[in-house]
Amino acid sequence: MKHRLLSALFLLVGLGLSAQGLEGVLVERYHEMLGAAPGSSPLVTYRIYLDLEPGYALLSVYGEKDRNLFFRTSTRFFNDSLNGAGSGDQVDAKALAEYPAAIDSWLTFGFASSVHKAVPLHLDPDGSILKADRSEGITTYSNSLSKRDGLVPASTVPEVMYLHITRSFLENLSGHVIETEVGAYGVLGHVKGATDENVVLIAQLTTDGELSYAINAGLRAPDGSIVKWLAYTPKADDERQHPALHLKPVGEARF
Numbered sequence: 001m002k003h004r005l006l007s008a009l010f011l012l013v014g015l016g017l018s019a020q021g022l023e024g025v026l027v028e029r030y031h032e033m034l035g036a037a038p039g040s041s042p043l044v045t046y047r048i049y050l051d052l053e054p055g056y057a058l059l060s061v062y063g064e065k066d067r068n069l070f071f072r073t074s075t076r077f078f079n080d081s082l083n084g085a086g087s088g089d090q091v092d093a094k095a096l097a098e099y100p101a102a103i104d105s106w107l108t109f110g111f112a113s114s115v116h117k118a119v120p121l122h123l124d125p126d127g128s129i130l131k132a133d134r135s136e137g138i139t140t141y142s143n144s145l146s147k148r149d150g151l152v153p154a155s156t157v158p159e160v161m162y163l164h165i166t167r168s169f170l171e172n173l174s175g176h177v178i179e180t181e182v183g184a185y186g187v188l189g190h191v192k193g194a195t196d197e198n199v200v201l202i203a204q205l206t207t208d209g210e211l212s213y214a215i216n217a218g219l220r221a222p223d224g225s226i227v228k229w230l231a232y233t234p235k236a237d238d239e240r241q242h243p244a245l246h247l248k249p250v251g252e253a254r255f
Contacts, residue, residue: 021219021227023051025244026199027211028120030150031103031142035208043078045103045206047150048213049120049199055222057192058109058200062184062216067232069165069216070179071107074249075209077175080104088112088204089160099140102130102149103206107178109160110191110200116151117194118201124148125195152194158187176209190220215245 031045048071050058063069080103083095088108093115095101112118119125121144128149130141164183193199205211214231221227228238231245 020240021053021056021221022217022229022242023053024242025049025215025247026051026120027247028150030121030204031145031206033103033142041075041208043103043206043208045204046211047118047120047201048203048205048215049118049193049201050215050217052193052198052200052219054196054198056198056227057190057220058186058202059190059218059220059226060184060186061109061202062218063180063182064216065181067216067230068179068181068214069183070177071203071205071211071213072177072179073205073207073209073211075176075207077105078103078206078208087160087162088118088201089114089157096149096151097130102141102145103204105205105207107160107162107165107185107203108201109185109187110193110202111154111157111160112151112201112204114157115154116157117154118204119150119152119194120197120199121148121150123195123197123199124150124152126152154194158189160185160187210249211247212249213247217245 026049028047029044030047033043035041061069080100083092083098083101084104085091086106088106089111091113093113096113110117128146130145130149162185165180165185191200216230219227219229229245230239230241232241234241
């Protein structure tokens, strides 16, 4: 049943283009911790948001042949083996205060826990449930997350469904790439941002390496039409490319 629903969701993306809808991509440095050794790279938690125009909603994030969806790092993605999850909607909200659950790596569709929507830190209106003032010698979150946590209560949190996307190393294994050329993820319906700015979180990734990605997304316009945005060069009249959907490693050519 889930595969049929996601297949229908994926097909919606190709119906047609009638508006803009995508203002850009916000890559937020959500949390940063100094490297374990002197001179080593910091462990950075990135939150990747799609910045949608008012009234637009996110339908799917997907990959297709020769237009892969991917998130990569030059090293490894960090995961919390105790309280972590592979999808933001599955994060146990009660465990977030326990380091390092809040900086775990996962994909998502607007949600950052089982009871929270995600919001950029600078738009967070309600403080933090995360604390940094614990006993000396115990690793904790940075002081910034004890003031704002990028979480706002959600009235409902639908299940995020994944088709042909392997996320196992975001749960309990180690890896450096999430990629699909025939897969998609989303919810039954659509999602808008938690605030009037309408930014929707699609991934939280923690790494001490260089992050890169290519994202394709389907949006629903206010009039009900479907907008298709690609990281890649368009091949049809109903496709648009946005340069912010491709974050390339240093020295790599753009698509």
